[in-house]
């Protein structure tokens with residue numbers, strides 16, 4: 089295709105086709121059907137699309153457009169292409185890291201363990217010192233990937249600066265995603281301060297009871313074990329997961345048997361990454377929901393999280409233009425719905441009636457699930473604080489290693505290893521996308537409970553309402569959803585309340 093002939097129609101068709109191929113390529117590697125990931129080849133095939141010329145053409149089209157709906161879509165196309173162009177510069181290196189990790193193994197106590205299984209093993213390992221040995225082995229692999237990961241970040245920063253004039257990474261993302269990171273951060277610092285005492289007290293108790301050590305002394309690698317609460321495993325059997333999913337959807341008026349557009353992959357393959365994931369290859373007609381079921385509360389939570397994404401994408405109105413179905417400026421919208429489904433694991437009625445947790449155990453499950461979530465949320469505030477700091481001095485490795493460890497340790501009271509300073513960071517301030525979703529999900533759940541009651545998930549009208557939100561696909565921003573249901577964007581009070589109420593719930597456990 090020659091540059092002179094490219095229309096916006098060609099560009100959007102190119103985005104649709106290349107996105108489909110990219111998601112399919114990374115899905116096949118992720119589920120263990122391919123040994124190597126080669127997204128670089130896909131991006132090279134679409135070099136005409138993810139090129140400086142095409143990005144500039146998209147920008148001109150966006151700037152010249154008078155119709156507001158079309159202008160918004162072209163705006164998204166422009167940023168999408170620019171990101172694609174930036175990624176093209178680092179795709180081969182990214183593939184190298186993914187393929188390396190996929191095939192890496194660690195040696196612990198004379199045993200060889202695939203790298204991807206270490207995390208799950210650590211969560212299930214009752215011996216404290218062995219959990220540390222697993223962590224040490226894991227970090228050796230991480231250190232091997234760090235130079236590549238750092239170089240990927242530096243190349244992206246240079247490309248944004250040299251080719252597009254964005255010299256400030258936070259500024260670029262803030263413009264693209266329409267987020268004031270300082271405002272978001274300030275609101276979340278208030279959240280941290282308001283909830284600190286409750287967190288330290290309750291988390292401190294939990295840590296002492298499960299490990300006989302004090303909060304502040306343990307490495308972050310122990311958290312997955314502490315929060316896995318194996319005593320509840322018997323209520324969350326791996327064989328029951330799909331039945332629970334089916335009943336949950338039925339409550340909302342959705343028939344799983346009829347949802348042919350959401351492809352479930354539950355197969356157990358040796359190289360399949362065990363973490364659940366959703367690939368919106370071409371929503372709503374082709375969405376993939378993937379899990380390697382292990383059983384346990386954490387596994388259920390991870391599955392329902394991804395199922396929330398799958399329902400969001402799978403229920404998009406097929407009549408919407410492609411850009412409104414699958415081209416977003418951030419993940420903050422879809423994460424509202426993934427959290428909503430995931431947090432059913434904190435809903436007493438759902439645990440009792442859908443999962444079948446005995447009535448006298450329900451409060452315990454809710455309490456520990458929410459307390460674990462409390463940790464995660466504080467960790468993400470720490471991540472955002474760290475990432476904003478990182479990008480103020482992205483070339484100062486020693487400073488960033490130290491900044492990572494101190495910031496994350498400060499917000500969570502668990503000790504973080506400096507080695508994870510780039511491994512534990514997703515591009516584009518994904519941490520902020522999650523945090524925006526946490527804030528808005530608390531509002532949406534508050535709205536659902538107020539309107540349809542605690543058992544909203546059994547109410548077809550609630551299902552109808554959610555489907556009406558999902559039908560809008562990716563066409564809205566996270567904060568528009570907050571406004572649509574009558575809340576003030578970035579208001580953290582609904583979020584704070586659900587953790588502050590933990591103190592009272594504890595007395596009932």
Ligand SMILES: [Zn+2]
Pocket residue numbers: 393397423426
């Ligand atoms: Zn998600």
